[in-house]
Amino acid sequence: MISNEQERGVEIMAVKIDGKAWRTYEGLAGTFAGFADSCLRMKTLPGFYRTGLIVEGELKERRLHLVLPGKRTPAELMEIIDVALLNIVAFPCTEGEAECFIEVKSEN
Amino acid sequence: MALKTAKEYLDSIKKMKPRVYIGGKWVTNLLGNPVTKSMVMANSAIYGLAEDPAHKEVMVATSHLTGEPVNRNLNVARNIHDLDMRQEMAQLTSQTVGTCNYRCVGCDALNSLASTTWEMDQTLGTKYNERFNKWLAYAQANDLAVSGAITDAKGDRKKRPPQQDDIDTFIHLVEKRDDGIVVRGIRVSQSGAIGSHETLVLPGGGLKEGEEKFALAFAVQNSVPGLSYICQYNAYSAEREACDNEDELGNPLYGQRETSTMYFDNVFIPWERVFLCGETKYAGKMVTRFAKAHRMNCGGACKVGFADLIIGGSMLAAEYIGVEKIPHIQEKIIDMVRYSETSHACAIAAAMRGREEPKGSGVFLPDDLFGNAAKLNIAHGFWEIMKNAGDIGGGLVVTAPRMKDLEDPEVGPILKKAFGAVATAEKRMKVAKFLQHWTAGLHGPGTWHGAGAPQTQRFMFMVLTDFEAKKKMAKKLMGMKED
Numbered sequence: 290m291i292s293n294e295q296e297r298g299v300e301i302m303a304v305k306i307d308g309k310a311w312r313t314y315e316g317l318a319g320t321f322a323g324f325a326d327s328c329l330r331m332k333t334l335p336g337f338y339r340t341g342l343i344v345e346g347e348l349k350e351r352r353l354h355l356v357l358p359g360k361r362t363p364a365e366l367m368e369i370i371d372v373a374l375l376n377i378v379a380f381p382c383t384e385g386e387a388e389c390f391i392e393v394k395s396e397n
Numbered sequence: 398m399a400l401k402t403a404k405e406y407l408d409s410i411k412k413m414k415p416r417v418y419i420g421g422k423w424v425t426n427l428l429g430n431p432v433t434k435s436m437v438m439a440n441s442a443i444y445g446l447a448e449d450p451a452h453k454e455v456m457v458a459t460s461h462l463t464g465e466p467v468n469r470n471l472n473v474a475r476n477i478h479d480l481d482m483r484q485e486m487a488q489l490t491s492q493t494v495g496t497c498n499y500r501c502v503g504c505d506a507l508n509s510l511a512s513t514t515w516e517m518d519q520t521l522g523t524k525y526n527e528r529f530n531k532w533l534a535y536a537q538a539n540d541l542a543v544s545g546a547i548t549d550a551k552g553d554r555k556k557r558p559p560q561q562d563d564i565d566t567f568i569h570l571v572e573k574r575d576d577g578i579v580v581r582g583i584r585v586s587q588s589g590a591i592g593s594h595e596t597l598v599l600p601g602g603g604l605k606e607g608e609e610k611f612a613l614a615f616a617v618q619n620s621v622p623g624l625s626y627i628c629q630y631n632a633y634s635a636e637r638e639a640c641d642n643e644d645e646l647g648n649p650l651y652g653q654r655e656t657s658t659m660y661f662d663n664v665f666i667p668w669e670r671v672f673l674c675g676e677t678k679y680a681g682k683m684v685t686r687f688a689k690a691h692r693m694n695c696g697g698a699c700k701v702g703f704a705d706l707i708i709g710g711s712m713l714a715a716e717y718i719g720v721e722k723i724p725h726i727q728e729k730i731i732d733m734v735r736y737s738e739t740s741h742a743c744a745i746a747a748a749m750r751g752r753e754e755p756k757g758s759g760v761f762l763p764d765d766l767f768g769n770a771a772k773l774n775i776a777h778g779f780w781e782i783m784k785n786a787g788d789i790g791g792g793l794v795v796t797a798p799r800m801k802d803l804e805d806p807e808v809g810p811i812l813k814k815a816f817g818a819v820a821t822a823e824k825r826m827k828v829a830k831f832l833q834h835w836t837a838g839l840h841g842p843g844t845w846h847g848a849g850a851p852q853t854q855r856f857m858f859m860v861l862t863d864f865e866a867k868k869k870m871a872k873k874l875m876g877m878k879e880d
Contacts, residue, residue, distance in 0.1 A: 298531025298669065317535045319667025322576040323621065326665040331622035336414035338622060375412045376620035378594055380539065 294318075294385050302379065303387035304370055306363045307394055312371075313387055316379030321389035324377050325353050334369065336376030344396050352390040361395040399465045400457065401540035403445035410437055410542075410592055415620045417591050417657070419628035420638065427592060431637045433628070435652030437592040439494040440542055442651065443470070446493060455485045460537050461759065462530055467537040470500035473511040474690075474761040480748035483690075484698040484763075488741070491702025494651040495834075499589025501695055502545030506597040507533060509687035510614060510672050512760040517679055519757075525672050532616050532670060542593040543616075546584040546659055547687065549601035558604070558611045568598060568661060570610040570674070577667040578674060580613060584659040586846075590619055591626050591657055600673065603681030612680045614673035615666045623664040626657040633838060645800045647834020654843050686754070686762055688849055693763040696848035697744035697771025703840065704737035704775070704782050710831045711789045717820035717828060718791070729785040736778030743771035766861045773854040779844040783836045790832040797829040 294301055295318075302314045302321055325348050327333060332340045345356035357366060370393055371381075401409070410427060417424040419432060427433045447456040447468050458472035458479060459465070474480045483504070490498035511533070514525035536543055549558075552566035561567065568582035590596045599614050617624065628634075633653045636646065643649040673679060712730060715721040750764035787794055793816065803809050803823055816822035845851065872879065 297534065298528075299535060317532060317669055319577065319669035322667045323618070323665060326577075327622045330665070333622050335618070335622060336412075336620045338414075338416050372412060372414065375409075376414055376618070378539075378541065378618045 294388070299385075300389055301382065301385040301387040302374070302389040302391055304374075305390070305392040306366050306370070308392075309363075311367060313382055313385070314374050314379040315382040315385060316374070316377065320377055320379050321351065321353070321391075324374070324379075324391070327373075327377070328353065328355055334373035334376075336372050337369075351388055353392070355391065355393045356396055357393065358396050360397040366393050366395060399460075399467055399538060399540060400447055401444055401468075402448055403441040406444040406540075406542065407437070407441050409594070410440075413594065413620055415591050416625045417628060418626065420630040420634055431640075431643070432634045432652065432655065433591055435496075435637065435648075435650065436499060436589055436655040439496050439651040440499050440589065440592050442494050443490055443498050443500060444468070444540075444542075446489065452489060455482050455489055458482070460534070462534045463537065465537070468500075468540055470498070470504045471507065471533070471537045471540070471543065472504070473508055473533070473759075474751070475759055476761055477749060477751055480693075480751040480761055480763055481745065484693050484744040484748050487694040487698035487744075488702040488705075491699045492705050493702075495648045495703065495706050496651045497588045497654045498699070499544055499592060500542055501699065502547065502588060502691070503543035503593070503595075503597050504545075505687055505690035505694060506545035506547070506599050507536075507543065508690050508760065508762065509599065509683050510597065512686050512754055512758055512762060513679055513683045514672050515758040515760065516682070516755050517673075517676060519755075521676065523676075528669055529672050532672075536595065536616075539594075541595055542589075544588065544590040544593040544596045544619075545687075546587045546590065546596050546598045547601060547684065548584060548586050550583040550585050550658075551601070558608055567601065567611050568613055570613060571663055573674075574665075577665055577669075578613075578615075578671055579663050579665050580615070581661050581663050583661070586656050587626075587659050588654060588656045590659060591628065591655075593619055595619060596659070599683050599687055600680035602684055604677040606677060608677055609675040612673055612675050612677045614671070614683060616670045616672070617661075617664065617666060621664055623662045625660045625662065627660065628655065628657045631839065642801060645830070647830045647832075647838070653834070653839045688853070689762050689765050689768055691848045692772040692854065693744050693747040693768035694848075696854075697740045697747070697768065697775055699847075700775040700779055700844050701737050701741040701744065703835070703844070704733065704740075704779070707782055707786045707832070707835050708733050708737065710828055710835070711786045714786075714790045714794075714825075714828045714832060717818055717825045719819045720789075726789055729789060733782045733785050736775070736782055740771045740775035740778060743767050743774060747771055765857065769854040769857045769861070772848050773851050773858075776845050776851045776854070780841060783841060786832050787836045790829060790836070793825065793829040794832045795837060797826045797833070800826055800830065 460467045518526040550566040552561040558567040572579040747763035747767035813822040
């Protein structure tokens with residue numbers, strides 16, 4: 290069955306910070322693939338450009354696990370991921386069912 | 398949200414972090430650097446126009462995809478009225494900011510894509526148009542600032558793209574993956590991508606069989622890793638950086654036209670954003686249809702807006718020294734209007750004679766001959782307009798001291814005595830700086846080359862004009878028999 294999101298050509302990404310559900314973002318379909326490519330191949334986040342910003346990254350189907358270096362509070366992780374997703378032109382949303390998942394943790 | 402306000406655009410752009418280099422440094426805050434800020438402020442003024450009820454007819458259109466109101470910069474022209482309002486928008490935005498509408502190239506690129514992807518899907522059975530429409534609906538729903546990148550670096554002009562010593566001089570395909578493509582290469586003379594959310598990349602020219610890797614069209618988010626911008630840097634950039642008061646400058650808020658060289662270093666583009674990949678036959682159509690729209694708008698109507706400003710400044714300069722009724726001054730002003738309005742008329746004619754292309758697509762493009770006439774006429778006329786503005790503005794256009802010097806306790810009174818006439822020295826110097834911005838700035842070559850150098854329009858005149866018909870009618874009137 291084609292979802293409303295598929296019809297509109299968008300995808301919803303649910304973000305977890307330190308294991309807790311935080312926020313969902315909507316982007317054009319393919320945005321999650323672009324975000325994952327930034328993290329895994331380019332080793333950085335959109336809008337940041339520093340390599341080494343991703344200590345660990347793993348993609349299992351539509352679920353991306355990221356570990357960012359150093360000791361960062363959940364609020365700091367949220368700020369970073371918000372900037373990264375906005376820079377790949379995805380915006381916070383409240384409707385729709387997530388089909389992509391981003392889980393972010395701090396190294397320490 | 399279908400229409401962003403100027404403030405909402407500024408708020409959104411504050412969070413965007415494209416990788417921008419200008420004049421020896423990397424810019425981390427677009428609004429913190431005076432030059433990049435001028436570009437962003439110009440874009441914000443363009444957003445602001447859509448908020449003004451007086452400009453709604455010109456600036457706001459109805460999306461053919463959703464029926465919602467959308468900024469005309471993201472609209473696909475569906476009829477003659479849309480084309481006419483598009484060229485009026487070009488004039489209005491130029492009158493408002495005195496520099497680029499940095500959403501203009503993106504607008505003309507998306508009209509070309511709407512037309513050409515439809516044709517490809519009809520002919521080849523591809524899904525490019527479906528993809529493009531989804532991208533467009535998303536851009537419209539979020540009122541994204543979309544710029545366009547058309548011009549490859551090109552390298553040795555005697556060689557085709559694959560023959561270049563360094564093929565990075567052309568955007569090309571590096572890898573095809575299940576989820577998208579990886580591209581690299583360089584685009585030059587790109588206006589306003591740094592302050593936009595996304596950029597549409599079209600082929601830079603026609604391509605032949607064997608050149609498939611260069612046949613690419615896609616939309617890219619402007620802050621993705623691998624994409625960098627090296628901004629232009631010139632005397633005006635340095636002046637803006639060095640001055641402690643922007644009022645000193647000819648165009649205080651919006652500056653000269655800001656462009657950058659875009660470097661794609663193995664940038665990933667998801668398939669959902671790819672609108673041409675390998676179909677060389679359609680590369681030429683894409684760029685030709687873009688040029689058709691862009692010559693009416695950027696080439697023609699936009700520069701009419703600039704001319705309006707220059708004419709206004711020239712008249713003020715004449716009035717401020719009491720020569721506005723002198724016959725040769727009036728004659729020069731009239732000549733400026735003649736050049737300008739002739740191009741305006743050509744742009745209107747291009748819109749009015751526009752037509753659906755291709756048939757059945759629902760996409761309207763301007764008349765090619767009139768669009769080229771608009772651009773070619775103003776390319777030459779603009780130099781004449783600037784010559785007359787320099788003439789009427791007088792030597793002060795290039796000899797004026799700093800505005801701030803008027804406040805100096807020692808030299809200020811001398812300058813007020815020297816430059817005060819019918820109007821105050823301050824007003825005269827302000828107009829002189831304004832005319833300097835136009836006549837001694839970047840707009841001459843910019844107008845010449847923008848939307849294609851005049852040689853391309855001359856070529857199009859040769860292609861589009863039916864010379865045989867003209868010879869035949871001349872022969873008929875002379876009573877000369879056909880050979």
